[in-house]
Amino acid sequence: MKIIVVDDDPLVCQSLRLLLSRESDMEVIAIASDGEEAIQRCAEELPDIMLMDIRMPGMDGIQATRQIKQRWPQVTIMMLTTFQDEQNIRLALLAGAAGYMLKSTQVTSMAQQLRTLASGTSVVDVNVLKTLTTPEQDDLSGLTPRETDILELVALGCSNKEIAEQLFISEGTVRNTLSIILDKLELRDRTQLAIHYWRRS
Template sequence: MTDTPIRLLIADDHPVVRDGFRGIFTAEPGFDVVGEAGDGAEAVAMAKALRPDVVLMDLRMPVMGGVEAIRELARTGLPIKVLVLTTFDTDQDVRPAIEAGATGYLLKDTARPDLVKAVRTAARGEAVLSPTVAARLMSQVRTPQETLSDRELEILHLIAEGCSNRETAKRLFLSEATVKTHLLHLYAKLGVNDRAAAVATGFRRGLLHLDDR
């Protein structure tokens, strides 16, 4: 385990909101707030220059919105995780952000301990969703039987084996971003919001068996 702090960039067009987030993370051990951006274009430029581990990204900002900024960061190939933190949970907001490459999606009413935990989770490259967003995604991707696709089952088996997103991507010849999107859809179908719960639910529903591990 490393003692290196998680480098964090805060992107929000409201200075008061940025101040609030900065206060939260400067008070927490293990974080280093390296910068603040007031719009998506500034966030992309600062992320390229400062190389944070995680960007806390608002969605609706001037000059360049959050989804476009996430796409731009994905194109750079830099190992920067983006955690969306917004007041909006509509279909038009959630899915485009995730498909653009966001590692997670939280709402601004998330409790402080949950927010801190989510940033640590995102820094590890693991997907994280607020419960309301998970429910919304579930309504978008569910089938009448709420069954997992073959690809989602493959990914569930690999995370049950302890594979990281990177290892899963390598074994399935996919990009990490694609694995994250499948993971988020898988979470939505199972009604969970993290890897451990997905595996536990997989065993409970008979999708996983002890022999598989």
């Protein structure tokens, strides 16, 4: 099993390379420190699995995952992170990650989960699963269907232009509707809108 480790902490990369290479069926063939380098290493090495951190300088792990899965859908990506908030989990899985594992995972358990992932079964840490199954209660019932559609596309990271193209409306209409949504939900900006959306029940 060929693995690429992606993390902006060199110590994490080297530790994982050392520990996973002790497994007879695993080989860490490359490391990367950000999303752009991860894409480059993937193109050069074409691994079986990528262990991907989420928060990194420049291109983050979720953006990198989305691009890698678009170009090399056969590459399996496991998110490896300290963050288990619902927004990051859902965005990572939507981007194409097949698993979500915490850095606190024991190496022996990590190796077994990677084998499970390689067999075609998705893997989500039990603590992460609890986060997904007990979300915060946020009500969107006050929004119209069109407002809800726009909010969902904002949460997926779409620009006003992309939203307009997908919904066949003008960018001006998107901007005006976003202002209405912000007023209704008493939120400040697009980031808060995205977080609000992913925390809903």
